[in-house]
Amino acid sequence: MSESSFTGRERRKTTRFRVRAADIISRFVITVGGIGTIVAVSLVFFSLLAVVAPLFRSATVNEPTSASLPAADPAKLLRVTLDEYRTMGWSxxxxxxxxxxxxxxxxxxREQTLFDGRKITAASFLxxxxxxxxxxxxxxxxFGVIRFKESYFERRDVPETLRELPTGESAEWNEGVVRRTPQGQFRVVQVSAEFGEPLKLADGAIERLDHIPPDMGETALSTSDYQVACYAAGGQLKAGTLAAQVNDFTGETTFEVNLRDLPLTDGPRQAPSSTPLRVMLTAGGDNVFAVWDDGHLIRYDIRNLSSAYVVEHVELLGGENDVRKLTACQLILGRETLAVGDSLGEVSAWFRVRHSLDVAGDSFALTRVHTLPPGPAAVTSFAASQRSRMLATGYGDGSLRVFHVTTEKPLLETSLDGDKPIELVGIAPKxxxxxxxxxxxxxxxxxxPGYPEATFASLFTPVWYEGYERPEHVWQSSFATSAPEMKLGLWPLIFGTLKATFYTMLFGAPLALLAAIYTSEFVHSRTRAKIKPVVEIMASLPSVVLGFMAALIFAPIVEDIVPAVLSSFATVPLCFLLGANLWQTLPRNVLLRLQPYRLWFLCIPLLIGLRLAFWCGPWVESWFFAGDLRRWLDDRSVGTGVGAWMLTMLPLSAVAVTALVLTVVNPALRQRADGFSRGQFAWVNAGKFLLGVAATFLLAYTVSWLLTAV
Structure with a gap:
C-alpha cells in the first residue's frame, strides 16, 4: 500500500508575530485613547472649575500706607478724591x-483758593x-467741575530729567504727576477746576445742597438744565431747575433759576425744626428726600414742579422712642438706593417699591430692603463705588468696612492705626x-474686591433688586451703563435650558425619527444617496454656528414677521396636505411619468403656504392679539426679547437635533435583514426599532444636550 501524501496546508500552532504586534498596538492605542478621553473630559471639568472658583474668593487688601494730608483743618475737609491710576488726589x-x-x-x-476765599456752607458731589x-x-x-485730565507724551516731549524715569515710577511735572507706562509713554495727570457765576437760590444761607447735572460730555460746564434741591436757613426747602439759556450772538450761557418751595408740613404731620442731615435728589430728579438726624424722612414728588407734594413720611429708625441718631446717609450708584447708618453702627438700604395698594401718592413706598451687619461703633462716613453696588463705611472707632449692598455680603473689615473717628472714606474709581x-x-x-455680586445666595435664591416689588430670580449680566445692579440668578437659565431642551426634542425627535424611517424604508436608493451626505453635513454644524446664524440672520427676520411665522405653522401643513391629496387624484400614467420629480412639486404648496402665512399674519395679529402681538406677550412694547429668541432658536435647534438623530439612527435602522428574512414589513421593523435603539439614543441625547447647555 502506497504511502498517503499530504495535500492540505499545515496548521500553525502559534500566532504570527505580526498579528500579535498588531493586537498589542491596537490594545495600547485603544487603552490610551479611552484614558485620554476620560482625562480630556476631566480637564474640561477642572478648567471650568478654575474659571468659576475665583467667583467665591474673598476680598483682599494689601498693607496700607499713610501720609499727612495738606489740609489746614480736617474738620473743614469736604471731599477727597483720587484719580483712577491712584497717583494723585485733590481735597x-x-x-x-x-x-x-x-x-x-x-x-x-498745587494749592488754589476758589470762590475768593468765601466759606462754603454746603456742597454737593456726585x-x-x-x-x-x-x-x-x-x-x-x-456749579462746575473739578476733574482729572490725562495727557500722554512721547519720550522726546518730556524734560531730560524725566526721560529715564523707571516704568511705574511717578514724578512731578507741570503741576501734575507723570508716570511712565509699560508701553514707554509718559502719562501726565493734572487737576482742573472750573465754576460758573454765582446763582441766587434762596434768601438765607445754603445749609444743604444736592444737584444733578446734565450729561456734560467733554465740556467743562454744561449748557443744559441742572436739577437742584437745597435747604436754606429759615426753613426754606426748595427744589427745581436751572434752565440754561444760550445767547445766539455771543454764545454766552446764562441760567434762569426756577425753584419752588417744598412744604415742611403735611396736615397733622410736621418736619423736625432742626436742619436736615441731608437733602437728596433721586435719579431723574423726580423725587426729593429730606432726612433728619432723628431718622425722619420726607419724600416729595417733584415731577410736576408747580404742584410738588409730600408723598410720604418714613421713619428710618425706630421712631420717636428710639434713642438712636442717624449719623450718615447717602444715595449709592444709580441714585435710587438710600444707605443710612446710625449711632449704633447699624446700616440699612432703602429704595422705592411699587405696591398694589396706593399707600403713597405715587403708588410707591420707601421700603427697607437690605440690612447689613452692624458695626462696632457709630457710622461716621459713607462712600459708594463708581462701578458697582459696593459701599465703604467708616466708624467712630477708626474701623472701616466694605459691603456689597445688593447681596448684603461683607467684603472687608479692617482698622486704621488710630482709634479716632474716620472723617472721610472712599473707594478708588476702578x-x-x-x-x-x-x-x-x-x-x-x-x-x-473679587466678585461680590456672585454668592451662592444671589445665584440660587431670590434677590430683591431695585425697581422690583419682591425678591425674584433674575438673570441680566450686561448693561449699557454701570448704574444698574448686576443680576446673576441662575434659575432662569436652568429652567430656560430645560424648556429649550423639551421643546427642541418635542419638535425635533418626531421629525428625526419619521425622516429616518422614510429614508431607510421607503425612499429610493438613489435619492437616499443624495440626501445622506447633506444630512451628515448638517449634523456636523456646531451649535455655536447655529447660534450665530440665529442671532445674525434669523433673529432680525423673525422680529419683523412674528405673526406670519406663527401663521405658517397652520398654513404650510395645510397646503402640504392639500397638495398631497391633489397629487393622488392625478391619473396613474401621469403619476408614473412625474414620480422622479415629485419632491420638486412639493415646493409649490410650500411657497403657497408661506405666501398665505404672510397674507394671514396681519389678520391673525388683529383678531387674536388686539393688533399688537408684542404688547400681548408681556404687556410691553419693548422687552427682553426672550420669546423672540425662543421662536428663532427653536427651528434651528430642531434642525440640529433632526440632522444628528437622523445620522445616528438611519444606519441602525438599515440593519433589518433578519426582520425581512422572517417576513416582517417595513413598519414592523420601524416599530421595533423605535421601542429599542431609538428610545435609548434619544434619552441619552437629551441628557447630553442638557449637560452641554448647563
Missing part, C-alpha cells in the same frame, strides 16, 4: 482751598461724575483701592 476744604497732592507721600503739588456744586451764606451757589481720612492722615491701600 477741597470749607474755606474754598483746593489742594492737589501726590498719593505716595502726600506732598502738595459719585461717578466730576460735577461739583457749592453753596454760600448769602443764599447763592456755584474699585482697586480704598482710602480714608483720620485725624488729618490719609490712609490708603490696594484693594481687590
Amino acid at each position: 477741597l476744604s470749607s474755606d474754598g482751598r483746593l489742594v492737589v497732592f501726590r498719593l505716595d507721600n502726600g506732598k502738595p503739588i 459719585i461717578d461724575e466730576p460735577a461739583v456744586a457749592v453753596g454760600f451764606d448769602d443764599g447763592s451757589a456755584r 474699585d482697586d483701592g480704598l482710602f480714608a481720612v483720620e485725624d488729618g492722615q490719609l490712609w490708603q491701600a490696594e484693594f481687590d
